Amino acid sequence: MALLLGLLSAIGPFAIDMYLPALPAIGQALRADIGAVQMSLTAFFLSLGAGQLLYGPVSDMVGRKPPLYAGLVLFALASVGCALATDIHTLIALRFVQGLGAAAGMAIPRAVVRDLHTGTDAARLMSLLILVFSVSPILAPLVGSAVIAVAGWRGVFWAVTIAAVAGLAMMAAQLRETRPPSERVESSLGSALSAYWLLLRDWHYLGLVFIGGFAMAGFFTYLANSSFVMIDHYGLSPALYSVAFGVNAAAFIGASQLTGSLGERFGLVGLVKFGVVASGMAMLAMFAYFAAGGDSLWVLIVLYFIASGFMGLVIPTTGVLALEMHGAIAGTASALLGTLQMLTGALAMAVVGLFTDGRPLPMVTGMAGGALIALVLTWLTLGSVRSEPTRRTQQA
Numbered sequence: 001m002a003l004l005l006g007l008l009s010a011i012g013p014f015a016i017d018m019y020l021p022a023l024p025a026i027g028q029a030l031r032a033d034i035g036a037v038q039m040s041l042t043a044f045f046l047s048l049g050a051g052q053l054l055y056g057p058v059s060d061m062v063g064r065k066p067p068l069y070a071g072l073v074l075f076a077l078a079s080v081g082c083a084l085a086t087d088i089h090t091l092i093a094l095r096f097v098q099g100l101g102a103a104a105g106m107a108i109p110r111a112v113v114r115d116l117h118t119g120t121d122a123a124r125l126m127s128l129l130i131l132v133f134s135v136s137p138i139l140a141p142l143v144g145s146a147v148i149a150v151a152g153w154r155g156v157f158w159a160v161t162i163a164a165v166a167g168l169a170m171m172a173a174q175l176r177e178t179r180p181p182s183e184r185v186e187s188s189l190g191s192a193l194s195a196y197w198l199l200l201r202d203w204h205y206l207g208l209v210f211i212g213g214f215a216m217a218g219f220f221t222y223l224a225n226s227s228f229v230m231i232d233h234y235g236l237s238p239a240l241y242s243v244a245f246g247v248n249a250a251a252f253i254g255a256s257q258l259t260g261s262l263g264e265r266f267g268l269v270g271l272v273k274f275g276v277v278a279s280g281m282a283m284l285a286m287f288a289y290f291a292a293g294g295d296s297l298w299v300l301i302v303l304y305f306i307a308s309g310f311m312g313l314v315i316p317t318t319g320v321l322a323l324e325m326h327g328a329i330a331g332t333a334s335a336l337l338g339t340l341q342m343l344t345g346a347l348a349m350a351v352v353g354l355f356t357d358g359r360p361l362p363m364v365t366g367m368a369g370g371a372l373i374a375l376v377l378t379w380l381t382l383g384s385v386r387s388e389p390t391r392r393t394q395q396a
Helices: 002-019 020-029 033-063 066-086 086-114 119-134 136-151 156-176 189-200 203-233 238-256 261-264 268-291 297-324 326-353 359-383 390-395
Strands: none
Touching: 002 033, 002 066, 002 086, 002 156, 002 203, 002 326, 020 033, 020 136, 020 203, 020 238, 020 359, 033 066, 033 086, 033 189, 066 086, 066 156, 086 326, 136 156, 136 238, 156 261, 189 203, 189 326, 203 268, 203 326, 238 297, 238 359, 261 268, 261 297, 261 326, 268 297, 268 359, 297 326, 297 359, 326 359
């Protein structure tokens, strides 16, 4: 079950990370500048974020499997269209549609976990799901580089089409409906809107969401720009770029596995404060170096490796704290969290895209800006909050 749900969740991110080594080649093939090519990535993020708001309530009303089927079919059809696109504007439009389909796999598996288990069993299944999901940033760029070498950039979209079809087959064979009709009676559009309105008035919840969101915005800025910087500016091959990208992803994943033990010792609030400050210091050091005229690939890789590790402490922990006071509507709260964080990342990519020139400084400026905003939000949201004893925090 963890493998199936993790793979369904990873289809969307896989379509992002596998796509990254192809960005320069797409620009050349479709005669598009860097900003236009990046817009195809931004469009995917926008629809991937916004679509979750739709799938969450729909899955409450009609069950989990029908919207999952619909999302994967939409994703597969849009992927075929992307593989056949002949101009950048068509590609951008189809990437938006592709993101709408992928949003089903982002929103619904978390709801399935809640349907099946509660307490420690749910936490165990969720951690396994996240582990499968987190492999994507490491493997996808490497797979993408291999596909591009054999079949060109269009091969990436044929590959994710095959992945979507495989997901449909696995879901039909192995996933039972976990939201029976008897549990759908009280779910309606009105109840979903009421829950969203409640969350949008909760400033503590929103503060935690955007601490994680702006920490992630630095990563999204790196996503959109790193292939141009490392391949075009520093001259790495797509394969070496994929290795460099995977190293930073590994730092994030490795550190995130420590949040349980460190949170038990220091408290979740203290862990967020420490992670935000440490990540922000690494990001600001990187900005200072490049703003002063430095241009070393190794400085970029090493400092971002450090920052990624500390972000691995911040992002999952802020998610836990944000949902802590909204257990009765945790599914809706989780969907809104995912949407707001995706939209924050997409906005950051769009703003940095206005200034990008293929060199490191615009990218690094956006990354450091996200870290600084996260630091300010942490002070405003958690500055007067003391870390709770861990055992109480974990049981809440």
